[in-house]
Amino acid sequence: xxxxxxxxxxxxxxxxxxxxxxxxxxxxxxxxxxxxxxxxxxxxxxxxxxxxxxxxxxxxxxxxxxxxxxxxxxxxxxxxxxxxxxxxxxxxxxxxxxxxxxxxxxxxxxxxxxxxxxxxxxxxxxxxxxxxxxxxxxxxxxxxxxxxxxxxxxxxxxxxxxxxxxxxxxxxxxxxxxxxxxxxxxxxxxxxxxxxxxxxxxxxxxxxxxxxxxxxxxxxxxxxxxxxxxxxxxxxxxxxxxxxxxxxxxxxxxxxxxxxxxxxxxxxxxxxxxxxxxxxxxxxxxxxxxxxxxxxxxxxxxxxxxxxxxxxxxxxxxxxxxxxxxxxxxxxxxxxxxxxxxxxxxxxxxxxxxxxxxxxxxxxxxxxxxxxxxxxxxxxxxxxxxxxxxxxxxx
Numbered sequence: 001x002x003x004x005x006x007x008x009x010x011x012x013x014x015x016x017x018x019x020x021x022x023x024x025x026x027x028x029x030x031x032x033x034x035x036x037x038x039x040x041x042x043x044x045x046x047x048x049x050x051x052x053x054x055x056x057x058x059x060x061x062x063x064x065x066x067x068x069x070x071x072x073x074x075x076x077x078x079x080x081x082x083x084x085x086x087x088x089x090x091x092x093x094x095x096x097x098x099x100x101x102x103x104x105x106x107x108x109x110x111x112x113x114x115x116x117x118x119x120x121x122x123x124x125x126x127x128x129x130x131x132x133x134x135x136x137x138x139x140x141x142x143x144x145x146x147x148x149x150x151x152x153x154x155x156x157x158x159x160x161x162x163x164x165x166x167x168x169x170x171x172x173x174x175x176x177x178x179x180x181x182x183x184x185x186x187x188x189x190x191x192x193x194x195x196x197x198x199x200x201x202x203x204x205x206x207x208x209x210x211x212x213x214x215x216x217x218x219x220x221x222x223x224x225x226x227x228x229x230x231x232x233x234x235x236x237x238x239x240x241x242x243x244x245x246x247x248x249x250x251x252x253x254x255x256x257x258x259x260x261x262x263x264x265x266x267x268x269x270x271x272x273x274x275x276x277x278x279x280x281x282x283x284x285x286x287x288x289x290x291x292x293x294x295x296x297x298x299x300x301x302x303x304x305x306x307x308x309x310x311x312x313x314x315x316x317x318x319x320x321x322x323x324x325x326x327x328x329x330x331x332x333x334x335x336x337x338x339x340x341x342x343x344x345x346x347x348x349x350x351x352x353x354x355x356x357x358x359x360x361x362x363x364x365x366x367x368x369x370x371x372x373x374x375x376x377x378x379x380x381x382x383x384x385x386x387x388x389x390x391x392x393x394x395x
């Protein structure tokens with residue numbers, strides 16, 4: 001007989017009277033038995049007859065019983081006149097528990113037509129030793145318009161707690177709203193494993209795919225250009241930024257390209273985003289950081305209008321940001337010479353017809369150098385007490 005580890009087998013033992021007067025006989029298994037093996041009889045005693053008296057023997061094994069064959073000997077007591085007739089042998093083969101597991105999923109899943117969704121498939125070990133299982137969709141069960149993408153983990157190794165893998169499900173844009181299902185199976189299958197059925201609810205968006213453009217701030221104020229404000233300077237900052245967000249509507253998905261226009265258009269303000277294009281998932285959002293940087297230091301505040309235009313095919317949306325550039329009092333020594341003298345000196349500006357200094361664009365703040373060969377730095381300077389001129393200088 002064959003018995004699986006951890007289970008039992010049953011056999012009938014028959015006692016036949018071959019001579020003399022019948023008397024009760026006690027049956028037992030000869031010990032020692034293999035590890036984890038035990039035996040028991042239905043009746044504690046049996047009385048042999050000429051036609052034979054039967055007793056049921058149950059042979060039990062544990063999960064740790066070694067696999068393979070062994071012989072179990074059953075003995076009758078008292079022994080009859082012929083001793084060899086008072087014993088019988090039972091051949092037993094212990095086999096390993098067959099690999100078995102179950103498949104389940106966390107459906108139903110709701111997916112908008114023309115987009116995709118995800119379902120989690122779980123393989124749980126129910127018997128035997130774990131081994132790798134390759135998951136796949138049963139092609140013949142897939143409805144038209146629904147396709148399977150890839151699994152995040154494949155193959156999986158079932159465990160008693162369950163091993164999971166996420167499956168991407170793609171739904172065609174022409175698929176009608178309703179309930180659909182398909183099967184996911186594993187290879188190899190366990191002793192009792194059956195495919196798991198994934199249920200999908202398809203919804204249809206009533207509006208056209210679209211997106212919305214927004215910014216964390218649509219009004220920025222920044223100081224004019226100065227080398228002292230570059231990099232990691234803690235003195236000042238001559239750049240400003242805002243976070244631009246593209247939000248999907250009605251299942252929109254795709255790449256959105258960003259373009260800029262600045263007014264006035266004299267090239268005195270630069271606007272740019274870290275990403276010139278962003279990808280937006282259906283019903284999702286995508287963000288990018290956009291910055292503005294003045295190319296001049298104006299004498300009086302200048303207001304610019306920056307228009308961000310986002311496009312995807314024929315879909316286009318715009319966003320307007322107002323940027324105010326104010327005079328920057330922090331100017332580098334190479335532009336201003338001795339800053340302490342400059343702060344108490346009259347303000348010079350390059351205006352039409354003026355030749356007071358060289359190289360600065362109109363409206364740029366400039367302080368005259370007192371010594372063309374000397375370039376003192378700001379570090380360590382002590383600024384003078386405000387004078388009437390320096391107060392005028394600061395506006």
